Amino acid sequence: MIRLLNQIRELIVRWWGDFTLQTRLMAGATLMVSLLMSALTFWAVNTIQQDARLNDTRFGRDLGLLLAANVAPLVQKEDRTELARFSYSFYQSTSSVRYMLYADEDGNIFFGIPFSEATVQNSLTLRRRMQLPEDYAKNADRPMVRQHLTPAGEVTDVFVPLNYNGDYLGVLALGINPNPTVVASSHLTRDVTIAVFVSIWVMVILGAVFNALTITQPIKELLVGVKNIAAGNFKQRIDLPLGGELGELIHSFNDMAERLERYEEQNIEELTAEKAKLETLVSTIVDGAILLDADMNIVLVNPAARRMFGWDGHNLTAGNALEHFPNQVRVQLTRPLFQAVAGESEGMEFRIALTEPANRMVRILLNTVLDQAKENVKGIAITVQDITREVALNEAKAQFISNVSHELRTPLFNIKSFIETLHEYGTDLTATEQQEFLETANHETDRLTRLVNDVLDLSRLESNRRYQFEAVDIHQPIEQTLRTHQLNAKDKQIELVQKVAADLPPVFGNYDLLLQVFSNLVGNALKFTEAGGRVAIRAYPTPLKRQHPDEPACVRVEVSDTGIGIAPEDQEAIFDRFFRVENRVHTLEGTGLGLSIVKNIIEKHNSRVHLISEVGTGTTFWFDLAVYETEDADNAADLDNCDRTPSCQDSAVADPVVMGLAPDL
Secondary structure, X not given: OHHHHHHHHHHHXXXXXXXXXXXXHHHHHHHHHHHHHHHHHXXXXXXXXXXXXXXXXXXXXXXXXXXXXXXXXXXXXXXXXXXXXXXXXXXXXXXXXXXXXXXXXXXXXXXXXXXXXXXXXXOOOOOOEOOOOOOOOOOOOOOEEXXXXXXXXXXXEEEEEEEEOOEEEEEEEEEEOOOHHHHHHHHHHHHHXXXXXXXXXXXXXXXXXXXXXXXXXXXXXXXXXXXXXXXXXXXXXXXXXXXXXXXXXXXXXXXXXXXXXXXXXXXXXXHHHHXXXXXXXXXXXXXEEEEEEOOOOEEEEOHHHHHHHOOOOOOOOOOOHHHOOOHHHHHHHHHHHXXXXXXXXXXXXXXXXXXXXXXXXXXXXXXXXEOOOOOOEEEEEEEEEEOHHHXXXXXXXXXXXXXXXXXXXXXXXXXXXXXXXXXXXXXHOOHHHHHHHHHHHHHHHHHHHHHHHHHHHHHHHOOOOOOOOEEEOOHHHHHHHHHHHHHHHHHOOOEEEEEEOOOOOOEEEOHHHHHHHHHHHHHHHHHOOOOOOEEEEEEEEOOOOOOOOOOOOEEEEEEEEOOOOOOHHHHOOOOOOOOOOHHHHOOOOXXXXXXXXXHHHHHHOOOOOEEEEEOOOEEEEEEEEEEOOHHHHOOOOOOOOOOOOOOOHHHHHOOOOOOOOOOOO
């Protein structure tokens, strides 16, 4: 039962909710008016009825007093015949009297109209007794009046004491019918009120139906259309054959939807183009880019991030992002990611060393993505930067500063020490000692100068300085280098050998830079070769044949020695700045910049320097230089245009003819 009532209530609520506000207001106003009118009508009817009851009461009391005064002597004489005649005549002449009853002092009815004691006794019926009201007083001067409702209608009861000469003889009871005119008027008023009430509500229902058919339905259609437009369905149209204001409203709605559809298509094209640009930009940047939503699911990841974290071929859409990160990253980012999603932080930076898929150092930047109101977190943008080279450069920089400081401090300290000694004890020193001190200071000054020059040379090579390239006869820088180091080789009892092929074509390069290459290589060879050894420079056309007609011819240059050699574990790092073999043997001095300068100069010539070495046997450094051709004069490229400079890098795969252990050296 309760469930049925709930269903009925829900049905009524749903039915009421389908009406518009206008319909609800109209129904409410109608209900208030109808209730007010009904209340006024019922108040009027009740007032009329109250007046009728009051009139009936007055009429019954007066009529009872009049009748009691006339019948009291007859009752005292017990003249029942005359009493009956008079009463019946009175009953016949008064239409408003319903009954007349006479009772003695004990309340026994001895006569009544339409009731008669003789009739009762003759029919052997039981004697009846009048039940007087509890508040009836026998000695009252005024009759008692009351009203009660019977199946035949409302009746006014009048109880009049029969007194004669101070004796109480009994009671007269009269039943007075209500005024028929007043009753008819009351019934008419009631019927009119009900008719008016029903008519008003019939009009309200008809008005609601009309409103639903002519106004509510188009408004509902418009409401559905507006909701669809708000949901992004700009293809929504309303087709109702209406005129007037509603028709104009529907036409304006359709026009608005059509314009929004065109605007959406235009915006979609622009957004698609911008999205494609952004995706292209994100996919081509060197840094890794990862976008997470508020649930930490991966929404976007570019190829750089996939490569850094080894995600190539992995499905990243399933599961939490933390499940896909490497262990080192997961440990560092778990708490910060949860803090970022909770809005407790906006940007954070981490440096993490990765071991898989490769050893590298990365910098990870976390930035929260907020909504337009800058209140709620919509996602997290993660930028991953590979700073392995940066870290290496910083370490190299620190090592560079440390080495330079050490290398500068040593000669400066020696120079300062010997000069202070000469300044303080110059007169106490012999001429030979003074000469030795001056030679030592001069030697340290030369060492300091070489170090500064090497640093400056390397700095210039690694800068964007431009160098002019032209035809260079390779014989000249080789001969000048050998002349420069001839005396040093003689002092160390090392043989210098020059084997340059005859009729070599000029190469495309810079004379001063090539002279520095030969000087550094020969100087290193002399430094690491023991007395009785040999150092050779050899130049000859490359043994490789051209694979393409446009491929330039090359000249190969080799610098070989029979020195201590370079261990295999040192050969990869030999061209790094400040790396020195003597770091391991601790026997020779040097800046560790010579081979780094050589490597930079040869790369400026669009080639590469190689080495072959064996510990205890010797070392050979070799590289190829492009042959100068006539059209190269128009392409005298600067250092930044290596793509226009003739290249001999491909020829670097060939083995050198001369090695440090070659028997013909």
